[in-house]
Every structure is written in C-alpha cells, then in structure tokens.
Amino acid sequence: MSLTLLILQILNGLQLGVILFLIAAGLTLVFGVMGFINLAHGVQYMLGAYLAVFLYGLTGNFVAALVLALPLALLLGLLLEFLVFRHLYDRDHLSQVLATFGVILFLNELMKMLFGPATLSVPPPEFLNFSFKLVDGLLYPAYKLAVIVAGLLVALGLWLVITRTRIGMLIRAGATTPDMVSALGVDVRRLFLCVFGFGAMLAGFAGVMAAPIFAVEPGMGDNLLIVAFVVIIIGGAGSIRGAFVAALLVGLVDTLGRMLVIDGLRLIMNPSAANQVGPAISSMLIYVLMALVLFWRPQGLFAPKAAR
Amino acid sequence: MSEQTKPDSRAASATAMPLIVTLVLFAALALIPLLATFYGGGWLTSLAVRAMLLAIAAISLDLLIGHGGLVSFGHSAFIAIGAYTCGIMITEGVDEIALILPVAMAVAGGFALVSGAISLRTSGVSFIMITLAFGQMVYFALGSLAQYGADDGLTLWAAPGFLGGKWLASDIGVYVTVLLLLIGTWALVHRITGSRFGRVLRAARQNPVRVASMGYPVRRYQLAAYCIAGIIASVAGVMWAVQFAFVSPSLSAWQSSGDLIVMVILGGMASRNGALIGALCFILIEESLSAITNDWRLIFGPFLVLIALYARGGLAGLLDRMRGPQ
Numbered sequence: 001m002s003l004t005l006l007i008l009q010i011l012n013g014l015q016l017g018v019i020l021f022l023i024a025a026g027l028t029l030v031f032g033v034m035g036f037i038n039l040a041h042g043v044q045y046m047l048g049a050y051l052a053v054f055l056y057g058l059t060g061n062f063v064a065a066l067v068l069a070l071p072l073a074l075l076l077g078l079l080l081e082f083l084v085f086r087h088l089y090d091r092d093h094l095s096q097v098l099a100t101f102g103v104i105l106f107l108n109e110l111m112k113m114l115f116g117p118a119t120l121s122v123p124p125p126e127f128l129n130f131s132f133k134l135v136d137g138l139l140y141p142a143y144k145l146a147v148i149v150a151g152l153l154v155a156l157g158l159w160l161v162i163t164r165t166r167i168g169m170l171i172r173a174g175a176t177t178p179d180m181v182s183a184l185g186v187d188v189r190r191l192f193l194c195v196f197g198f199g200a201m202l203a204g205f206a207g208v209m210a211a212p213i214f215a216v217e218p219g220m221g222d223n224l225l226i227v228a229f230v231v232i233i234i235g236g237a238g239s240i241r242g243a244f245v246a247a248l249l250v251g252l253v254d255t256l257g258r259m260l261v262i263d264g265l266r267l268i269m270n271p272s273a274a275n276q277v278g279p280a281i282s283s284m285l286i287y288v289l290m291a292l293v294l295f296w297r298p299q300g301l302f303a304p305k306a307a308r
Numbered sequence: 309m310s311e312q313t314k315p316d317s318r319a320a321s322a323t324a325m326p327l328i329v330t331l332v333l334f335a336a337l338a339l340i341p342l343l344a345t346f347y348g349g350g351w352l353t354s355l356a357v358r359a360m361l362l363a364i365a366a367i368s369l370d371l372l373i374g375h376g377g378l379v380s381f382g383h384s385a386f387i388a389i390g391a392y393t394c395g396i397m398i399t400e401g402v403d404e405i406a407l408i409l410p411v412a413m414a415v416a417g418g419f420a421l422v423s424g425a426i427s428l429r430t431s432g433v434s435f436i437m438i439t440l441a442f443g444q445m446v447y448f449a450l451g452s453l454a455q456y457g458a459d460d461g462l463t464l465w466a467a468p469g470f471l472g473g474k475w476l477a478s479d480i481g482v483y484v485t486v487l488l489l490l491i492g493t494w495a496l497v498h499r500i501t502g503s504r505f506g507r508v509l510r511a512a513r514q515n516p517v518r519v520a521s522m523g524y525p526v527r528r529y530q531l532a533a534y535c536i537a538g539i540i541a542s543v544a545g546v547m548w549a550v551q552f553a554f555v556s557p558s559l560s561a562w563q564s565s566g567d568l569i570v571m572v573i574l575g576g577m578a579s580r581n582g583a584l585i586g587a588l589c590f591i592l593i594e595e596s597l598s599a600i601t602n603d604w605r606l607i608f609g610p611f612l613v614l615i616a617l618y619a620r621g622g623l624a625g626l627l628d629r630m631r632g633p634q
Binding site for chain 2: 031037039084087088093094095097099101102103104105106108109110112226230233237277279280283284287288290294298
C-alpha cells in the first residue's frame with residue numbers, strides 16, 4: 001500500500017465521517033433528548049439532496065441552492081414533526097419504528113414519482129471546481145476538501161452552541177434528565193421542536209453537500225441512516241461529542257478498512273478472490289465495531305453524563 | 309394447550325372465535341391451488357406461498373416481539389441463512405431436503421445462539437440496534453460468497469428431493485408442504501406461548517427483575533426463544549429457496565426485517581392470529597395496491613403511519629373489538 005493511497009483514503013474517510021456526523025448530530029439529539037427512534041431521519045438527508053437538485057435547476061447556482069435549501073429543509077422537518085412525529089414521543093419504540101418506516105416508504109416513493117428513479121447529480125460550484133495537488137501524482141478535488149472543512153466548521157459551531165448557550169444547556173439537561181427539566185418549567189415540547197427542526201436542517205445540509213459527490217436517488221438516505229445509527233450507538237445517544245468522534249471513526253474504519261482488509265486478504269489468498277471477498281468483509285467492520293462497543297460499553301463511548 | 313393453565317392476559321381472552329378465524333384462514337389457503345386452476349394460475353400459488361413463508365417468519369418473530377418484548381430488527385437474516393444453506397447444499401450436489409433442513413436449522417440455531425447471547429446482554433433500543441447490526445453482518449457476509457453468486461444471488465438449478473422422491477419438484481407439492489409447515493409453526497408457537505415457558509417469557513417482558521428474583525434465569529429463557537424463532541425462520545428460508553429457485557443477499561436486507569416487524573404489528577402482537585393475519589394482509593395490500601398504481605408505497609406508507617398511531621392491537625385487535633366488549 002502506497003502512502004499516496006493512504007492519504008487519499010484518509011481524506012475520503014474524513015469526508016464520509018463529516019457527512020455521517022451531520023446526519024448523526026440531529027439523530028443523536030432527537031434520540032437522546034426525546035428517546036425517539038427516527039428511522040425517517042435519513043429521508044431528511046435525501047430531501048436535502050433533492051432540494052439541491054431542484055433548486056440548482058431553478059437558479060443554476062450551487063450557493064444559491066444551498067442557501068435556499070436550508071430553510072426549506074428546516075420547514076419540511078417541522079412539517080413532518082407536526083404531522084407525524086409529535087404524536088409518537090410518548091409511544092413505545094415499536095410504534096415509532098413502524099410509523100417512521102411508513103414515512104420512509106412514502107417519501108422515497110414520492111421522490112421517485114417527482115424526479116424519476118434514475119440517479120441525478122449536481123455539479124460542484126464553479127469556484128471549487130478545481131483540484132489540489134496533495135503530493136506528486138495525487139490530485140484531490142477542492143470541493144471534497146471544502147466538504148470536510150464545512151463539516152468541521154459546523155461541528156465547531158454546534159459544540160459552541162451546545163456548551164456556551166442557554167439553549168445548549170437546556171438540550172444537555174434534556175438529554176440527561178428530561179423529567180427534571182420539564183419540572184423546572186421548561187417547555188419541553190418546544191425544546192423538542194427546536195432540536196428536531198435543527199436536526200432536520202443539519203441532515204438537509206449534509207444532503208446538499210453530498211449531492212455533487214454521491215448519486216442522488218430515492219432511498220439514498222436509507223443505508224446512511226443505518227450507519228448513522230451505528231455512529232450514535234458507538235458515540236452514546238445524546239452526546240454531540242460522541243457523535244463527532246464516532247462519525248470520524250466509522251468513516252475512517254469504513255474506507256481504510258476497505259483497503260486494509262483487501263491487502264490483508266491478499267496475503268492469505270489469491271488476489272482475485274481477495275478483491276471479491278474483501279469489500280463485503282470490510283462492509284461488516286463497522287457493525288462488528290458497534291457490536292463490540294455495545295458488548296463492552298452498552299451506553300456508548302461518550303454517554304451524556306460522561307460527556308462533560 | 310390445556311385450557312386450565314393459562315391465567316395470563318392475552319391468551320386468556322382466546323375464546324372459540326379466534327380459532328374459527330384461524331381455521332377459516334387455513335381452509336382458504338388450502339383452497340387457493342384449486343382457485344388457481346380457474347384464475348391466476350402459477351402466479352396466484354406462488355404469491356400465496358410467499359405470503360405463507362413470510363407468515364411463518366412473522367409468527368416466529370411474534371414469539372420474540374409480542375411475547376418476549378424483544379424487538380429484533382434482524383430477523384430476516386435467519387430466512388436468508390436458511391435459503392442460502394439450501395442453495396449452497398444444492399449447488400454442491402446435496403439435493404435431499406431431509407438433509408438440507410436439519411443442516412439449515414442447525415446453522416440458524418448456532419448463529420442465533422451466538423448472536424443472541426451477545427445481543428441479550430443489552431435491552432431496549434440497544435437490542436434493536438445490535439440485532440440490526442447482526443442482520444447487516446449476515447447481509448454483507450452473504451454478498452461476499454464469491455463462488456455462490458456474491459451480490460447477484462444464487463440460482464438453484466434443481467429442486468431438492470424428499471426422501472428420494474420428486475415431491476418438491478411439483479408446484480402443488482411445494483404448496484402443500486409450505487401450508488403444512490405454516491400450520492405446524494402456528495400450532496408449535498401457540499403450544500410454546502401457552503406453556504410455562506411462554507408465561508415466563510411474557511412475565512419477563514413485563515418485569516424482568518421480579519421474574520429473576522423468583523429464581524428464573526431470564527436471559528436463558530429469552531435466548532431459548534431467540535433460538536427457536538431463528539430456527540423456525542430458517543425453515544421458511546429453506547422453502548423460500550425451493551419455491552423461488554433463487555436466493556440473494558437482499559433477503560436479509562434491513563428493509564426485509566422491517567417488513568417482518570410491520571407484519572407483526574399490523575396483525576396485532578401476541579395474539580392468536582395476529583402475525584398470521586398481518587403477513588397475509590401485508591402481501592394482499594402490497595399486491596392489490598401495486599395493481600392499482602406503480603407508486604403504491606405512496607398509499608402504503610401513510611397507512612403504516614395510521615396503523616402505528618391509531619390501531620392499537622393491530623387487525624386482530626380490531627377483530628376482537630368488532631365482537632364487542634366481553
């Protein structure tokens with residue numbers, strides 16, 4: 001394995017990790033603060049990507065599409081909360097799984113109907129449409145680096161909001177002892193709505209950022225959602241810091257593991273067999289990681305109480 | 309099950325009425341091959357077989373979800389394990405169902421024992437997620453079987469024999485076998501849930517600490533239920549491979565596990581016919597909606613939301629309420 005390939009894979013891993021973090025951040029808050037399993041959170045990511053496609057077609061400008069997509073993603077999130085999710089907070093996990101599963105089916109199909117089943121894409125913005133030369137013989141698209149930087153900035157901003165502001169304090173308190181927060185006179189429902197809309201917007205942001213990189217298609221959020229759940233289980237539900245560490249960890253394990261497993265298998269079997277078996281085994285790595293974490297530390301690496 | 313030994317909630321309300329519903333359902337299923345000679349033909353019987361196989365898996369899942377309170381989000385992995393065991397053995401030249409079935413059950417049981425022992429260390433949401441993780445592992449592991457079709461799936465070129473005979477080579481033979489397996493599964497699961505074992509399982513769902521303090525090894529009971537459910541689902545998987553002569557990793561995709569959960573809830577958890585009705589209705593709704601429009605999920609999705617929000621006890625609960633208060 002060459003050094004350039006390693007650098008490339010680390011960057012790809014970071015990029016996946018950052019997108020995972022943007023999805024997992026909202027999910028972990030919704031899950032940690034409200035105890036609500038939202039399978040439909042991946043759909044918010046898909047909606048973000050489709051909004052990018054739609055608005056780019058309308059304006060012809062990626063930045064304008066991004067700016068317009070964020071409030072729309074927020075609105076769609078609040079709409080879903082109002083129509084469906086708020087009736088589910090005090091129900092058992094099973095009803096939540098069923099209802100949000102239904103929302104996934106509906107929205108995936110709706111996107112398929114509105115935009116067709118084919119994969120779509122959005123070109124990256126003009127001013128980022130060039131490549132960096134990292135080392136000799138390795139060009140890396142500036143847009144992908146911009147995604148990593150943007151994700152890290154959002155993470156920083158989120159950390160400031162959570163640790164330095166009043167609403168952040170309420171969210172932290174809500175994640176550990178929601179009943180006590182409610183007893184102290186905080187309108188928990190409104191706090192939930194706030195967290196929910198914000199989480200939906202972050203997932204939408206991830207979708208817009210992902211639109212030029214990944215294929216935009218119905219169901220694109222489903223598999224990432226499962227991985228985002230892996231992230232919040234590893235990180236500890238309700239902990240932004242845990243989600244951040246776990247998202248980068250999962251992103252790196254997934255991309256680096258892909259390469260290392262295939263290289264490792266080549267040592268013990270012939271190359272063509274290794275190329276076939278490798279990807280599947282490396283896809284299992286993050287689930288093995290999650291099973292190990294759940295086994296040794298069921299509350300996750302950074303459970304909310306330990307998070308500060 | 310004996311009538312005097314079931315003092316607990318749901319099973320106690322089992323009067324003669326649900327039994328009649330069951331008999332009607334089984335009789336209707338038995339008549340479908342006859343109906344198929346007039347209308348639908350092979351399409352109808354193959355649809356009914358699919359519904360019955362999913363019903364077998366859903367009934368076994370209800371043992372976990374409804375009775376045990378163990379929400380497994382990876383149950384379709386066991387269907388896939390059964391299907392792949394069958395597919396691989398036939399590809400390797402072992403085409404005797406009397407050999408395939410025990411091997412598939414042993415493989416599924418072994419996997420259930422290991423994954424269950426690990427998963428049951430957790431509970432609640434963590435249990436949902438860790439079973440999901442195991443399901444995903446099976447999904448990717450099956451996709452890595454390069455010599456058995458990898459991601460594209462595996463086509464079975466021959467039907468297995470039954471004790472040397474050609475019973476399973478005919479459509480009607482498969483149909484009757486699957487129907488008998490469904491009836492057998494239904495009877496077995498209700499025998500289990502009506503037994504002392506089932507009562508411990510249900511009690512542990514409500515208050516595990518108290519059951520443990522009464523001296524029952526709760527986790528061992530739950531593990532046993534997990535293994536039983538997995539083995540039953542693997543039988544459905546074997547017959548799936550026989551019926552459709554094709555297996556693919558997507559059998560264990562997480563959406564398939566989600567479908568199974570939907571069936572159980574749709575029908576009504578921990579009721580005599582819930583999972584059976586749920587699976588049959590799921591297929592019925594899917595087929596009739598997709599006959600109306602290509603975008604049938606636009607209707608089915610909101611329908612699931614409404615079921616989750618308003619229909620407590622699922623369709624079986626609805627049937628109970630139609631009979632009025634007792």
